[in-house]
Amino acid sequence: MNLAIPRGIIYHSVLDDLKWLVTSLVAKLDDQPVVAAFETRFAQLLGRKHCVAFPFARTAIYYALKRQHFPHGSEIIMPPISIKGILDVVLALGLVPVFVDIDKDTLCFDEQLLEKALNANTRAVIITYLFGMVPDVEKLVAVCRTRGVFVIEDFSQCLNGQFADRKIGSFGEVGVYSASSIKTLDTYGGGLLVCDDEALAEALRADQAQLAPPVRTQLWQKIVTDLIRNVATTRLVFHFGVFPLLGLLAKLKPNSVLKHTGDRDKAMIDELPGEWFCAYTALQARVGLEGLVSLEALDQERLHNVAEIKAAAPSVDFPRGSEGGKPIYWQLLAYFADPAATQQRWHGKKIDTATTSLLKISALPAYPYHGDTPNADKLYSNSLFIPCFPGLNAADRQRIIQVLNDVG
Numbered sequence: 001m002n003l004a005i006p007r008g009i010i011y012h013s014v015l016d017d018l019k020w021l022v023t024s025l026v027a028k029l030d031d032q033p034v035v036a037a038f039e040t041r042f043a044q045l046l047g048r049k050h051c052v053a054f055p056f057a058r059t060a061i062y063y064a065l066k067r068q069h070f071p072h073g074s075e076i077i078m079p080p081i082s083i084k085g086i087l088d089v090v091l092a093l094g095l096v097p098v099f100v101d102i103d104k105d106t107l108c109f110d111e112q113l114l115e116k117a118l119n120a121n122t123r124a125v126i127i128t129y130l131f132g133m134v135p136d137v138e139k140l141v142a143v144c145r146t147r148g149v150f151v152i153e154d155f156s157q158c159l160n161g162q163f164a165d166r167k168i169g170s171f172g173e174v175g176v177y178s179a180s181s182i183k184t185l186d187t188y189g190g191g192l193l194v195c196d197d198e199a200l201a202e203a204l205r206a207d208q209a210q211l212a213p214p215v216r217t218q219l220w221q222k223i224v225t226d227l228i229r230n231v232a233t234t235r236l237v238f239h240f241g242v243f244p245l246l247g248l249l250a251k252l253k254p255n256s257v258l259k260h261t262g263d264r265d266k267a268m269i270d271e272l273p274g275e276w277f278c279a280y281t282a283l284q285a286r287v288g289l290e291g292l293v294s295l296e297a298l299d300q301e302r303l304h305n306v307a308e309i310k311a312a313a314p315s316v317d318f319p320r321g322s323e324g325g326k327p328i329y330w331q332l333l334a335y336f337a338d339p340a341a342t343q344q345r346w347h348g349k350k351i352d353t354a355t356t357s358l359l360k361i362s363a364l365p366a367y368p369y370h371g372d373t374p375n376a377d378k379l380y381s382n383s384l385f386i387p388c389f390p391g392l393n394a395a396d397r398q399r400i401i402q403v404l405n406d407v408g
């Protein structure tokens with residue numbers, strides 16, 4: 001029988017989620033040496049000198065920017081597609097977001113547009129690697145360096161990606177990785193900041209030490225969320241439960257199904273929530289230390305799937321990446337002329353897909369800062385996920401290839 005194929009997975013097993021859920025009932029959450037041990041291992045993985053763990057990537061970016069003491073009204077160059085929390089922390093610091101469009105093949109800043117956007121008031125650039133694609137980051141960083149702007153790499157979707165045989169996340173002044181649900185190293189949330197500058201690391205450790213104590217119920221919620229998503233994407237549960245439900249939703253609300261993820265909160269916030277400033281826990285660090293053991297094998301399996309699918313579907317419009325870049329393909333996606341129709345046809349072949357669930361933060365109606373970003377618009381509206389996760393079997397891959405070649 002052909003079991004329905006979900007668009008993605010959670011990168012640990014249901015049993016792991018259950019184990020950590022039980023562990024979280026009693027485990028010591030504020031065991032700093034355990035957090036430090038994970039930080040050291042993560043810094044080593046990236047080839048960086050320091051790692052400081054925060055509860056969210058947005059929190060790490062908040063402190064990295066705050067420590068620069070930029071004048072009020074300084075411009076921060078941001079990706080048009082990301083999570084809203086990063087926009088919120090930039091605004092909370094009194095800084096001005098400026099959105100630069102992406103290149104359709106690297107899904108990262110267009111180099112010429114970036115150069116044009118830089119001016120005397122630009123103080124930082126947040127280079128974001130969408131879906132695990134890799135641009136010519138050396139060129140992007142060089143453009144920033146000539147203007148003396150601070151470079152933050154958000155490599156939440158590109159852990160273990162490389163450019164010129166160097167890890168993504170090791171090019172800017174700081175790199176930030178979100179170890180949140182559905183990412184390739186998921187520690188039930190977390191924002192891991194890496195850098196080489198000793199003084200900056202010291203300052204950020206002081207900020208880390210000032211965070212509020214972790215809240216056990218918040219950790220439970222995150223583990224339960226992963227557990228539910230994990231069970232829902234288990235092949236049998238997905239086939240008999242979730243997939244038919246998605247089909248039904250598509251019939252009932254034909255215009256809202258492309259994202260299938262529900263509307264994320266798009267309102268502006270007055271104050272950053274306290275939850276963003278509660279310390280990263282020792283339990284999350286333990287999850288991270290275990291996750292690091294299998295990370296590379298899972299990367300390899302996904303990359304193998306991607307290579308097979310791409311090679312067998314030459315007419316599909318995949319983003320082409322950059323010369324010298326080794327993308328990690330957190331998600332494989334391709335552009336389609338009529339994504340709604342394509343999604344429907346794939347559904348008929350029992351393959352789940354969707355457009356990105358990230359927000360187009362350059363066009364949020366509730367926010368006064370907007371950008372003209374046509375390539376990001378196209379990525380946002382016209383690209384679909386093609387399942388490539390570890391765990392797909394040969395028959396699954398053949399079905400995906402056939403659908404790509406038959407019905408586009």
Ligand SMILES: *Cc1c(COP(=O)(O)O)cnc(C)c1O
Nearest residue numbers: 056057058083085156157178180
């Ligand atoms: C998942 C993700 C994040 C998540 O950030 P948190 O603040 O940890 O929730 C940030 N940036 C990108 C690009 C992401 O994909």
